[in-house]
Amino acid sequence: MNIVVVGLSHKTAPVDVREKLSIPTPQMEAAIAHLCSYPHVEEAAILSTCNRLEVYVVTSETEPGVREVTQFLAEYGKLPVHQLRPYLFTLLHQDAVMHMMRVAAGLDSLVLGEGQILAQVKHTHKVGQQYNGVGRILNQLFKQALTAGKRVRTETSIGTGAVSISSAAVELAALKVQNLSACRVAVLGAGKMSRLVVQHLLSKGATQICVVNRSLEGAQELARQFKDVELKLHTLSDMMQVIAASDMVFTATAATEPLLDRAKLEGTIEAHCSLMLFDIAVPRNVHADVNDLHNVYAFNVDDLKAVVAQNQESRRQMAMEAEGILDEEVEAFDVWWRSLETVSTISSLRNKIETIRTQELEKALSRLGSEFGEKHQEIIEALTRGIVNKILHDPMVQLRAQQDIEARRHAMQTLQTLFNLETASNIP
Numbered sequence: 001m002n003i004v005v006v007g008l009s010h011k012t013a014p015v016d017v018r019e020k021l022s023i024p025t026p027q028m029e030a031a032i033a034h035l036c037s038y039p040h041v042e043e044a045a046i047l048s049t050c051n052r053l054e055v056y057v058v059t060s061e062t063e064p065g066v067r068e069v070t071q072f073l074a075e076y077g078k079l080p081v082h083q084l085r086p087y088l089f090t091l092l093h094q095d096a097v098m099h100m101m102r103v104a105a106g107l108d109s110l111v112l113g114e115g116q117i118l119a120q121v122k123h124t125h126k127v128g129q130q131y132n133g134v135g136r137i138l139n140q141l142f143k144q145a146l147t148a149g150k151r152v153r154t155e156t157s158i159g160t161g162a163v164s165i166s167s168a169a170v171e172l173a174a175l176k177v178q179n180l181s182a183c184r185v186a187v188l189g190a191g192k193m194s195r196l197v198v199q200h201l202l203s204k205g206a207t208q209i210c211v212v213n214r215s216l217e218g219a220q221e222l223a224r225q226f227k228d229v230e231l232k233l234h235t236l237s238d239m240m241q242v243i244a245a246s247d248m249v250f251t252a253t254a255a256t257e258p259l260l261d262r263a264k265l266e267g268t269i270e271a272h273c274s275l276m277l278f279d280i281a282v283p284r285n286v287h288a289d290v291n292d293l294h295n296v297y298a299f300n301v302d303d304l305k306a307v308v309a310q311n312q313e314s315r316r317q318m319a320m321e322a323e324g325i326l327d328e329e330v331e332a333f334d335v336w337w338r339s340l341e342t343v344s345t346i347s348s349l350r351n352k353i354e355t356i357r358t359q360e361l362e363k364a365l366s367r368l369g370s371e372f373g374e375k376h377q378e379i380i381e382a383l384t385r386g387i388v389n390k391i392l393h394d395p396m397v398q399l400r401a402q403q404d405i406e407a408r409r410h411a412m413q414t415l416q417t418l419f420n421l422e423t424a425s426n427i428p
Contacts, residue, residue, distance in 0.1 A: 001042065002062045003141065005096040006069040006088060007054030010110050013087035020077040023048040025127060031076065032133035038068035043135040045128035045142070047103070049120050051110050056100065058137045066090055097333055100141060101326040104149035106158065112315045113158035118149040140336055148329035155325060158318035161311030166196035166252075168307040169278040172299060173248055174204045176276060181205040186246040188239065189253035190218040193280055195225060197250045202229060210234060210242050214253070244268045248276040251285035261287035265296060280304065338408070345412040346396050348421040353392060357384050 008018065023031050023046055035044035035057065043058040055073065059065025070088065074081045091099050099108070104121045106113045125142035128134035134142065153159055162168035174180050185206050187194050190213040201209060210232040213219040219233040234242050239259070243249055253259065260277070269275050277298040279286040290298050361384050365377060395415070402408035415421065 002059055003093050003096045004059055004065055005054055005056050005091045005099055006066060008087045009052035012089055017087050021053040028127050029131045032131045035072055036133055040065040040068055043138045044133040045124055045138050047124045098330050100145045101148045101329055104145040105152040105322055107319055107322060111163045112319060115159050122146055144329050144333040148326055151325050152322040156318040156321050158315050158322055161314055162307055163311055165280045165301060165304050166193050167200045168304040169250060169280050170200035170204055181207050183247040184208045184245060186210045186242050186249045188212045188251040190222040193252040195222055212239050212242055240268050250278045252280050253285055255285055256283055258287040259285045262289040262292055265290055345415055349419055352419060353388050357388050
């Protein structure tokens with residue numbers, strides 16, 4: 001048996017290819033059943049996110065198993081194998097195990113250390129179990145990977161600190177005020193960066209958020225992505241009135257000329273009020289001359305890049321620490337994996353001893369007579385079971401605990417010879 005992962009990710013394939021191979025949860029049952037129908041695939045699980053599609057399988061023969069998974073992906077994505085193959089990566093056993101650990105820990109993510117992937121790995125494990133794709137080996141691998149991901153998040157700080165311009169802007173805003181929930185916030189624009197700004201604002205506790213966009217439809221589309229909160233929506237015709245009633249403004253529109261400048265703000269912002277502007281647009285939405293206003297504080301992309309760079313470097317340092325944790329979890333899985341080859345010998349030994357115990361017990365009870373046997377059978381049964389278990393305990397513990405592969409195999413061969421055991425090969 002071997003563990004194999006075949007897949008593609010943001011590192012190996014463009015988004016137009018990844019889109020073709022995205023497998024939503026409702027299609028997982030059929031996809032897993034298809035994979036498990038191949039002759040060389042024993043277990044299967046599919047991790048599908050916006051940045052990756054990875055198929056984890058346990059295969060009885062590596063090369064045919066890889067071919068079968070590749071064929072499955074080509075058929076699902078409606079792409080010829082020769083077109084798909086350049087975008088795929090294939091990892092075998094030890095490399096596949098480490099890869100899953102790194103994925104669960106967020107070390108293989110587009111944003112280093114992002115936390116969402118751990119929940120996605122957990123979901124993959126659950127779905128794989130639900131649709132009978134995950135068996136003994138993948139179950140242990142996923143459990144070990146989830147443990148690794150949790151350890152990395154609790155034992156390092158890799159998930160902290162802004163790693164995008166949008167999150168950096170909100171993080172900086174949160175540092176500038178005592179209570180973000182008390183602030184009136186305006187977001188100009190309704191594209192991806194504005195959506196991320198709203199997402200981070202909500203995570204930091206902001207509750208009073210207005211979205212201003214060229215079209216009301218665009219603002220409504222953004223609002224639909226945050227159904228649990230009430231966002232106030234406006235068009236650009238209301239922009240200055242909204243800004244006048246705001247404590248901070250985030251600008252992320254596609255405008256090629258500044259939307260805000262000193263002249264516009266001078267007539268809008270009252271002398272006793274202050275306004276913070278976070279301009280994350282390129283070209284800039286806020287003219288540099290707003291800095292001449294004593295009650296306006298403006299930050300642009302260059303101001304925020306330093307925050308992002310600092311946090312990215314910090315995450316890289318944390319990633320180095322995380323690798324040590326992953327090494328420990330890979331070793332723990334490897335110990336479990338190596339112990340599998342003792343299962344057949346242990347099972348055969350226990351079965352043989354149990355057969356002997358049962359036969360000898362029946363002989364003894366028949367000699368003692370039915371009256372004695374019925375009265376004392378439970379006691380004698382428990383006595384014989386206890387003797388067998390105590391005799392077998394130490395050999396089994398020592399066999400499972402043996403780390404040296406050759407020494408363990410020698411011990412198994414010795415047991416098989418001494419007890420004349422017939423065992424099926426169970427060596428992975």
